[in-house]
Amino acid sequence: xxxxxVTLGAQPTRRSxxxxxxxxxxxxxxxxxxxVLEWVIRLCGISAILFVFGIFFFVLREGVGLxxxxxxxxxxxxxxxxxxxxxxxxxxGVLSLIVGTLSVTTTAMLxxxxxxxxxxxxxxxxxxxxxxxxxxxxxxxxxxxxxxxWGFIGISVMNPLIQTVFHVPVGLNVLNGALLLALxxxxxxxxxxxxxxxxxxxxxxxxxxxxxxxxxxVIYRVLVPAAKNGLLAAVLLGVGRAVGETMAVLMATGxxxxxxxxxFDPVRTLTATIAAELGEASVGSPHYQVLFxxxxxxxxxTFAVNLTADLIVKGVRRK
Amino acid sequence: MxxxxxxxxxxxxxxxxxxxxxxxxxxxxxxIDLDIKxxxxxxxxxxxxxxxxxxxxxxxxxxxxxxYVRTTGEIKILGKNIYDPDVSLIELRKSVGxxxxxxxxxxxxxxxxxxxxxxxxxxxxQLSKSQLDAAVELALTEVGLWNELKxxxxxxxxxxxxxxxxxxxxxxxxxxxxxxxxxxxxxxxxDVEGTRAIEELMWALRGRYTIVIVTHNMAQARRASDExxxxxxxxxxxxxxxxxxxxxxxxxxxxxxxxxxxx
Numbered sequence: 001x002x003x004x005x006v007t008l009g010a011q012p013t014r015r016s017x018x019x020x021x022x023x024x025x026x027x028x029x030x031x032x033x034x035x036v037l038e039w040v041i042r043l044c045g046i047s048a049i050l051f052v053f054g055i056f057f058f059v060l061r062e063g064v065g066l067x068x069x070x071x072x073x074x075x076x077x078x079x080x081x082x083x084x085x086x087x088x089x090x091x092x093g094v095l096s097l098i099v100g101t102l103s104v105t106t107t108a109m110l111x112x113x114x115x116x117x118x119x120x121x122x123x124x125x126x127x128x129x130x131x132x133x134x135x136x137x138x139x140x141x142x143x144x145x146x147x148x149x150w151g152f153i154g155i156s157v158m159n160p161l162i163q164t165v166f167h168v169p170v171g172l173n174v175l176n177g178a179l180l181l182a183l184x185x186x187x188x189x190x191x192x193x194x195x196x197x198x199x200x201x202x203x204x205x206x207x208x209x210x211x212x213x214x215x216x217x218v219i220y221r222v223l224v225p226a227a228k229n230g231l232l233a234a235v236l237l238g239v240g241r242a243v244g245e246t247m248a249v250l251m252a253t254g255x256x257x258x259x260x261x262x263x264f265d266p267v268r269t270l271t272a273t274i275a276a277e278l279g280e281a282s283v284g285s286p287h288y289q290v291l292f293x294x295x296x297x298x299x300x301x302t303f304a305v306n307l308t309a310d311l312i313v314k315g316v317r318r319k
Numbered sequence: 320m321x322x323x324x325x326x327x328x329x330x331x332x333x334x335x336x337x338x339x340x341x342x343x344x345x346x347x348x349x350x351i352d353l354d355i356k357x358x359x360x361x362x363x364x365x366x367x368x369x370x371x372x373x374x375x376x377x378x379x380x381x382x383x384x385x386x387y388v389r390t391t392g393e394i395k396i397l398g399k400n401i402y403d404p405d406v407s408l409i410e411l412r413k414s415v416g417x418x419x420x421x422x423x424x425x426x427x428x429x430x431x432x433x434x435x436x437x438x439x440x441x442x443x444x445q446l447s448k449s450q451l452d453a454a455v456e457l458a459l460t461e462v463g464l465w466n467e468l469k470x471x472x473x474x475x476x477x478x479x480x481x482x483x484x485x486x487x488x489x490x491x492x493x494x495x496x497x498x499x500x501x502x503x504x505x506x507x508x509x510d511v512e513g514t515r516a517i518e519e520l521m522w523a524l525r526g527r528y529t530i531v532i533v534t535h536n537m538a539q540a541r542r543a544s545d546e547x548x549x550x551x552x553x554x555x556x557x558x559x560x561x562x563x564x565x566x567x568x569x570x571x572x573x574x575x576x577x578x579x580x581x582x
Contacts, residue, residue, distance in 0.1 A: 128386065203423035210381050211436045212412035226426050
């Protein structure tokens, strides 16, 4: 015991004069943990890249084999005939599915963009601090609702509502899916859009106000042009969310392979097709491979949208 | 615009009576009574936190952007109390322009910066292209930027040098035809040359516009103003002609401040 006390007391001087056995060992352990930690953190950073490429590689491997046979990529993209389980004449045409995804996404954006950007402007420019925090929490709660729950709402609330309001026989259609997608992508637009508006220096607002601009003039003559890129990125991220969404649209759009002629027609999307059919396609079969090909198509679309949004945001920072 | 000849000493630009202002519970202005002469340059000096910027920002009521500001008393600008309920903030801010501490041109072209005021106060149909062009040329000529910038009016104003930006911020007030120009430490972001250029510009504009300038720089107040107001702790200590205030200050606190004993 006494020896220990002496060592402890003497340590500071000993360490500063010449490294003894204890201190040297501790330093070695410290530098070792330092190295290990550094590598763990580095691994965490790299893992995101590894996962993205891993997933892309996996999806590609499952689907790409098809392209080397007598499969026609042009037919795949341009035909509206999707009969993957026909016994006599199997046809894999995804045009209706692409049009389905595009129609639901476009309609959703027509609803969500004015709504989301309007909410972003309201939260950033019109709210006092407390209302702002409250609103942001509620809007972000929207993002926390699981998509299958949105699907329930689509079937049990929107469906009869659309039937009675618009006097159509079926309420599971483009409009239903688009309304759900709009509500789901609004939170992203609001939080990114609000960030973009918040980043506009207050001196711009002050300059315009001091010249006699009204609140509305400050918004559309100063803030929107100044935050243009950030707002565009907000919209694109909302689009990315809408394109990739599966469960809610699967439940709400009617799931019929069909080129829609109005928002009251049922459609089927690329995502819903994969979700509904992958479980029934036997592994390695052409049907299975085609579904993976659809996956690659989706992946490319969302990748392009996200990349564009990213480049736009970077563009903001460079200026 | 009324001609400068009509303006006499008896015709004040800004008058305040018993002006008090609170930021929440903190009283930033205490019973300010002052008469600022029309067509002259008046400087506001005093140590940080004395309320000079607060006072300046009362004159166009731009400090009301923050919800927690409360004001009592009156400010008469061109004979009209600006706190009367029938006063239009838009009209007030048209006749009282403001230049800020950091040049803040809007992130649009030089041309659009200058016509911004016209665009927000007129219907699109009322403004012809030739009218706008003429206003831009006149405003830039007045601040001495026309020759430098006439060939690049479509460039972004935020890319100009700071001195040019600040001159542009003054130029963009002119098409709205203000009577009064408020300047909140307009040279604090500028170098010696830029400061000199802005001061010369102030002298050029003097007479046609009533100019009120807040400055930290006592030498600047001395060089570039007709009258000088010294403030301390939210109160007006002394208001006299600049020459007198710097040569024989009446109040010992003023004397100590201009000697640099505190500040």
